[in-house]
Amino acid sequence: MSDFAVQTTDITRIYGNETVPVYALRGVSLDVEVGEFVSIVGPSGSGKSTLLHVIGGLERPTEGEITVGDTILGECSDSELTDVRLYKMGFVFQAYNLIPVLSAVENVEFILQLQGVGKKERRERAQEALSAFGLEDLFNRRPGEMSGGQQQRVAIARAVVSNPAVLLADEPSANLDSETTKEFCEYLQHANEERGVTILTATHDPLVMGYTKRHINLVDGQIAA
Amino acid sequence: MRLVFQLALRNIWRQRRRNGLVLFAIVVSVGGVFVMNSLARGMEQDFLRFSIENFRGHIKILAPNQLDEPGLRYSIPQTTNWAALDRPDIETWTPRLRSPAVIMSERETRGVEIVGIDPTRESHSFIHDLVVEGEGILDPNDQHLLIGRDLAEELKTGLGRRLVVLMNGPDDTAIETGFRILGIFDSETTRYEEAYVLTGLSSLQTISGVDGFTGVSVYLKDLAYVDEVQSSLASQLPDLDVATWAQLDPFTSEMHRFIGFTVYILIVVFLGTLVFGLINALVTAVLVRIKEFGMLRVVGMKSRLVVSQVVIECVIIMLLALMIGLGVGLLFVWWIGDGIDLTAFAAGVEAFGMGARMVPHLVVDDFVILGVASVILGLIASYFPARRVIKASILQSLRDG
Ligand SMILES: Nc1ncnc2c1ncn2[C@@H]1O[C@H](COP(=O)(O)OP(=O)(O)OP(=O)(O)O)[C@@H](O)[C@H]1O
Ligand SMILES: [Mg+2]
Numbered sequence: 001m002s003d004f005a006v007q008t009t010d011i012t013r014i015y016g017n018e019t020v021p022v023y024a025l026r027g028v029s030l031d032v033e034v035g036e037f038v039s040i041v042g043p044s045g046s047g048k049s050t051l052l053h054v055i056g057g058l059e060r061p062t063e064g065e066i067t068v069g070d071t072i073l074g075e076c077s078d079s080e081l082t083d084v085r086l087y088k089m090g091f092v093f094q095a096y097n098l099i100p101v102l103s104a105v106e107n108v109e110f111i112l113q114l115q116g117v118g119k120k121e122r123r124e125r126a127q128e129a130l131s132a133f134g135l136e137d138l139f140n141r142r143p144g145e146m147s148g149g150q151q152q153r154v155a156i157a158r159a160v161v162s163n164p165a166v167l168l169a170d171e172p173s174a175n176l177d178s179e180t181t182k183e184f185c186e187y188l189q190h191a192n193e194e195r196g197v198t199i200l201t202a203t204h205d206p207l208v209m210g211y212t213k214r215h216i217n218l219v220d221g222q223i224a225a
Numbered sequence: 226m227r228l229v230f231q232l233a234l235r236n237i238w239r240q241r242r243r244n245g246l247v248l249f250a251i252v253v254s255v256g257g258v259f260v261m262n263s264l265a266r267g268m269e270q271d272f273l274r275f276s277i278e279n280f281r282g283h284i285k286i287l288a289p290n291q292l293d294e295p296g297l298r299y300s301i302p303q304t305t306n307w308a309a310l311d312r313p314d315i316e317t318w319t320p321r322l323r324s325p326a327v328i329m330s331e332r333e334t335r336g337v338e339i340v341g342i343d344p345t346r347e348s349h350s351f352i353h354d355l356v357v358e359g360e361g362i363l364d365p366n367d368q369h370l371l372i373g374r375d376l377a378e379e380l381k382t383g384l385g386r387r388l389v390v391l392m393n394g395p396d397d398t399a400i401e402t403g404f405r406i407l408g409i410f411d412s413e414t415t416r417y418e419e420a421y422v423l424t425g426l427s428s429l430q431t432i433s434g435v436d437g438f439t440g441v442s443v444y445l446k447d448l449a450y451v452d453e454v455q456s457s458l459a460s461q462l463p464d465l466d467v468a469t470w471a472q473l474d475p476f477t478s479e480m481h482r483f484i485g486f487t488v489y490i491l492i493v494v495f496l497g498t499l500v501f502g503l504i505n506a507l508v509t510a511v512l513v514r515i516k517e518f519g520m521l522r523v524v525g526m527k528s529r530l531v532v533s534q535v536v537i538e539c540v541i542i543m544l545l546a547l548m549i550g551l552g553v554g555l556l557f558v559w560w561i562g563d564g565i566d567l568t569a570f571a572a573g574v575e576a577f578g579m580g581a582r583m584v585p586h587l588v589v590d591d592f593v594i595l596g597v598a599s600v601i602l603g604l605i606a607s608y609f610p611a612r613r614v615i616k617a618s619i620l621q622s623l624r625d626g
Contacts, residue, residue: 053620056523058523058619058620059618059619059620079527082522082525082526082527082528083525085523085524085525086524086525086526087525089525091523091524093520093523093623096516096517096519096520096623097520098520099232099517099520099521100239100517101232101235101236101238101239102232102235110228110524111524111525113228114228114524114525114526158524
């Protein structure tokens, strides 16, 4: 097993057609070691989201290779990619992270349920994860009954509950005020330090950057020095 | 799969207003189809009953030429061997002697048909539920006359009075006989009351000098056996004419086929219209949740499972609506009970060959077809929203939803 959680070699992502190509990424090579907490920063349109999407297997790069843990994404079928996401990745987005009809604990359990984990173990692990993120009083709340910050914490708990190789977060604090963002970042840090989760987050927010140990600066789809 | 089921149920509940409307629409349609179906079947049943009870039977065995020249000239000998009629699909059979006749009171004259019956064998014709004032025909040897209320009024006669009946004998000599009216009957339709005068079979044989019958009506255990029994009897009784009710009453037979056909058209048209509304509602219901479906796929739910969630939601709604719809329909049919009273139009309908009530009739096959058709439609309808869910890529879903 490699010591890298994520490796990308020379990935390019082109949108549009041949006559008017839009280069979202041009030759991005990146190594993220296991246990790192990395922020991807850069101006709007620089390709931050696209980079997270291709690493997360939500779309395929036009060229280049991505390895997550020891899985080479380019060799996976669509269905296998779904499994890679289920077992090896956690996702936290800006919004729409949770299933509205499920309670907090059920949302976290959902991942384990898809993985086929038994009922009892599932419940214990989900409650443990929620508790670790300060949500022990909100097990049975549905997303609609929680604040934005609480929802994002449920999203982290869900993302880390199955010990993924990497947690991908795209502007996770965009809808939070600075106080809540701080709290949220502390929990991300907690996940990183206490659980050893590798985290890759795209952000505009200097506050978030302050918590990460390494910044990757994207400009026009390329890593700036 | 339990997970998918749970998600489906909770999502149905979440969109309960929208789904409630969809449910209501299906319930009304299914219930409506059900009620109309049962009334149509009731009407059909009425037509059939009138056609078959009317001295015809499912199958009629006639003396040759009887169809061309009804009367006493051609008859089936008393000594005929009826072993062929001893079969399990035959409920009962009954011989009769019938002749066109002129009937005269002191005041009026009418053309009727005189029928000699063996009352002990009339359990399946309209005879068994006649309401009789005075004395009915209780024995084949009864010599008095039982006539219909309407006819009695037309002849301006009544119980205890005498009538003269004039008919053509087997050898074309006129037979004139006096009878005393000992009974007057009321029947479901005035047609019977006007058309038939009844006396004992043996008694009429004696009067007419015919040692036999003009015809034998065969009543089957089920309408479905008609053709089979007819062809079997025809080959075993080569000297006699064996005809089915449908051959003797093409109008009702056509009506029967027409109603059967209409019932299915009804189901198809109603549910067909419904399905468009259903697809529309389901697609909208799914579109507002596109982002959510996208998120499910992001975190690792297979497309197949996402699709089955949509399909299960549709099918649950459909099944629920189907059951409620059938329940409501059943309740309504039960409430109608022994029929909608058509007395207001009864004069018209009676002449048309129906009773004065519209009685619903339940045909199990029709339920099954309605049920199966609904479920299939639910599946078809679910295809469209399901396709919408996975047609978009995950990222599109997240963006557009
Ligand atoms: N589906 C798409 N079709 C066409 N072009 C796209 C598509 N997705 C992204 N792009 C383009 O790719 C480039 C990179 O977009 P991306 O969303 O990765 O930027 P970003 O750094 O995440 O920006 P922001 O900070 O605004 O979120 C942009 O020029 C964008 O317009
Ligand atoms: Mg972005």
